[in-house]
Amino acid sequence: MAKTELQEKTNTKIETDEGSNLKGTLASVFLLGAFLIVTWVGVYYLYLDRF
Amino acid sequence: MHMHKFEKAWLGFGIGALLVFLTVIGVSAFYLGNQPPSCLATIDPEKVDTTAPFNEPGLKKVEGKEWDYELVFVASAFNYNPGEVKVPLGAKVKVMATSKDVVHGFEVAGTNINMMLEPGYISELVTTFDKPGEYLILCNEYCGIGHHMMSSKIEVVE
Numbered sequence: 001m002a003k004t005e006l007q008e009k010t011n012t013k014i015e016t017d018e019g020s021n022l023k024g025t026l027a028s029v030f031l032l033g034a035f036l037i038v039t040w041v042g043v044y045y046l047y048l049d050r051f
Numbered sequence: 052m053h054m055h056k057f058e059k060a061w062l063g064f065g066i067g068a069l070l071v072f073l074t075v076i077g078v079s080a081f082y083l084g085n086q087p088p089s090c091l092a093t094i095d096p097e098k099v100d101t102t103a104p105f106n107e108p109g110l111k112k113v114e115g116k117e118w119d120y121e122l123v124f125v126a127s128a129f130n131y132n133p134g135e136v137k138v139p140l141g142a143k144v145k146v147m148a149t150s151k152d153v154v155h156g157f158e159v160a161g162t163n164i165n166m167m168l169e170p171g172y173i174s175e176l177v178t179t180f181d182k183p184g185e186y187l188i189l190c191n192e193y194c195g196i197g198h199h200m201m202s203s204k205i206e207v208v209e
Contacts (some may be wrong), residue, residue, distance in 0.1 A: 019055075026057045033064055040072060050163045051178050 088166035088176035090147075096170035099125055099151045108132045110144075117143075118177050124148035124188075126155040126168045129197030131188060135204040138180050147175045156192035159205060167192055180207045 079085045099105045108123045122144050125132045138144060148157050150168040157174070158165040166174040190201035 022055060022057045026060065029061050030064070033061075033068065037068060044075070047163060050161065051181055 088146075088164075088174050090173045090175045092173045093171055094149055094173055096149070096151055099149060104147065105149060110136050110138060116145075118145045120144045122146045124157065124203070125151060126157065126190070126201075127151040128153060128155075128195050129190075129201040131157075131190075131201065131203035133203065135206070137206045137208050140183050140207050140209050141179065141181055143177065143179045145175055145177045147173060149173045153194045154192050155194050155201070156190045158189055158191045160187045160189060162186060165191070180205075183207045183209060 094102055094105070104111070104121065104123045105125050108125050110120055110122050112119065113121050120138070120142050122136065122138065124146070126148060127150065146157075146164060148166070148168050149172065150170045152170060154170070155168045156166075157168050162178070164176060164178060166176060168174055184207055186205045186207065188203035188205060190198055194201070
């Protein structure tokens with residue numbers, strides 16, 4: 001038989017901090033964005049170059 | 052609804068990039084005329100060998116058109132007619148091709164000439180051969196047992 005609680009669970013207040021730090025996320029997605037831009041422009045110039 | 056300023060930044064970047072890409076491609080397609088190769092003209096696949104211009108495949112000089120030559124190819128399983136052709140350097144050529152039987156591809160490797168040849172339809176594309184060399188034409192649309200052997204050759208000569 002399962003252990004029953006001896007007392008009511010106290011609701012622990014969930015602590016909120018000032019807001020998650022998204023600087024790393026922004027840097028990562030901008031890096032991805034740069035990759036997308038560079039590859040897009042690269043392929044476009046290849047296209048212009050060829051006949 | 053609260054949006055983090057970084058989310059606004061990323062969305063702005065994404066939408067901005069999309070607008071730039073679409074504008075560049077849009078101008079290229081509708082103003083500069085870079086469109087996918089197709090003509091929408093139809094042809095009876097059983098009568099290809101007797102329908103002009105496919106009754107005489109190969110390179111032909113033309114007058115009074117925006118291009119100087121017409122290069123006509125007929126694809127069948129598993130070959131291209133002509134099997135090789137010489138094109139003068141700098142020539143503005145309209146490449147026209149169709150298939151006699153099944154769907155074939157028509158890609159001139161290393162160039163922007165790449166189109167599907169569907170039986171019943173004529174595909175065309177205008178280009179200027181401004182780089183000398185030997186170019187392989189290959190079939191890039193699976194067409195049967197001999198698909199990988201299907202090829203032709205364009206030599207751009209001075």
